[in-house]
Amino acid sequence: MDETRSKRSWLGRLGVVLYRRALIILFERPPGTQAMITIGIDIGATKTAIATLEADGALRAFRKVPSAKMLSEKGNAVDSLRLFIDDYVSMAGYERESIRGIGIGVPAVLDSYTQEIVSCPNLPGLDRLPLEAMLSPKIDLPVFVENDVNLIALGEHSFGRGRGINDLACVYVGSGLGCGLILNGQLYPGADGAAAELGHAIYEPNGRLCSCGARGCYEMYCSGKALTFDAPGILGDSEMKAMLSDESYGPWALAEKVIEAAKAGNPNANGALTKSFFILGLAITNLVNILNPRLVILGGGIVGGWPEGLRTVRETVNTTARSVARDRLIIDTPQLGETAGLYGAARLVEIKTR
Numbered sequence: 054m055d056e057t058r059s060k061r062s063w064l065g066r067l068g069v070v071l072y073r074r075a076l077i078i079l080f081e082r083p084p085g086t087q088a089m090i091t092i093g094i095d096i097g098a099t100k101t102a103i104a105t106l107e108a109d110g111a112l113r114a115f116r117k118v119p120s121a122k123m124l125s126e127k128g129n130a131v132d133s134l135r136l137f138i139d140d141y142v143s144m145a146g147y148e149r150e151s152i153r154g155i156g157i158g159v160p161a162v163l164d165s166y167t168q169e170i171v172s173c174p175n176l177p178g179l180d181r182l183p184l185e186a187m188l189s190p191k192i193d194l195p196v197f198v199e200n201d202v203n204l205i206a207l208g209e210h211s212f213g214r215g216r217g218i219n220d221l222a223c224v225y226v227g228s229g230l231g232c233g234l235i236l237n238g239q240l241y242p243g244a245d246g247a248a249a250e251l252g253h254a255i256y257e258p259n260g261r262l263c264s265c266g267a268r269g270c271y272e273m274y275c276s277g278k279a280l281t282f283d284a285p286g287i288l289g290d291s292e293m294k295a296m297l298s299d300e301s302y303g304p305w306a307l308a309e310k311v312i313e314a315a316k317a318g319n320p321n322a323n324g325a326l327t328k329s330f331f332i333l334g335l336a337i338t339n340l341v342n343i344l345n346p347r348l349v350i351l352g353g354g355i356v357g358g359w360p361e362g363l364r365t366v367r368e369t370v371n372t373t374a375r376s377v378a379r380d381r382l383i384i385d386t387p388q389l390g391e392t393a394g395l396y397g398a399a400r401l402v403e404i405k406t407r
């Protein structure tokens with residue numbers, strides 16, 4: 054009993070010392086100055102989000118705009134981004150001297166050898182652009198660019214579901230199938246920045262042609278794009294015809310229709326989704342057997358639309374992965390939602406500038 058009391062009073066004293074130290078640090082800051090902040094930008098195929106990570110670990114001043122319009126405002130992507138950032142900083146009221154740098158997520162691979170953004174079919178203005186090198190001198194701040202799902206992994210690792218977990222994979226199923234890895238507590242981009250391209254591992258040799266040029270990639274069997282192949286057998290002829298003739302509908306709209314049909318009880322749509330998530334489970338089994346992560350975070354629009362997919366993936370991995378790698382494996386959903394990439398982008402700056 055005495056020992057417990059003595060431990061408690063020791064902890065109490067430590068608490069008081071830490072509290073006083075925190076107050077001293079707070080008031081040591083000269084009046085009129087701001088703590089250092091980092092800005093995160095997440096450029097998606099349709100929308101671009103921007104926010105600031107402040108010294109207390111909170112994300113503030115969130116803003117979202119259409120990507121295509123933002124990137125073409127000044128005729129080219131670099132000058133348009135500079136304008137977008139300048140407007141944001143003045144609108145949010147941040148002092149320029151307090152900004153440590155800018156992290157940017159893009160829906161593409163970043164070639165770490167040439168520093169160019171490669172394969173960015175949805176945003177042609179960014180394709181083959183050495184964005185870091187071109188934007189940094191124009192805004193006079195450090196700029197770091199990284200693949201969007203890599204930054205989601207970094208965000209979830211630093212602030213979300215993956216806090217305190219050293220080895221994790223983020224698997225995102227949207228229009229495509231993306232992945233990001235944290236290994237040994239660090240983002241793993243690979244030798245050339247092209248690691249974790251799980252969507253382009255091969256599932257079916259000589260199968261469906263993928264946008265990467267290969268045939269039979271997992272992305273063509275478990276993603277929004279993949280569901281468009283199932284749509285003709287699920288939606289009625291007239292609905293298919295109407296959707297295909299309207300250019301404003303992309304593959305995403307067809308995938309959404311398949312999910313809607315499954316929710317309404319259509320057995321073919323249910324079968325297509327179950328098969329898609331079974332194949333995703335096989336892809337994750339391969340990942341688990343190769344890398345042995347503690348946690349797989351499964352997110353993205355298709356998972357959000359069809360949460361039953363999480364159960365299919367868990368069951369598949371539990372019956373196909375090696376037991377030593379799966380017994381303590383956690384497969385779960387993300388915590389940070391659409392802000393994960395922004396947290397990751399801002400965190401990337403903190404890591405690169407420390």
Ligand SMILES: [Zn+2]
Binds near residue numbers: 252
């Ligand atoms: Zn591919």
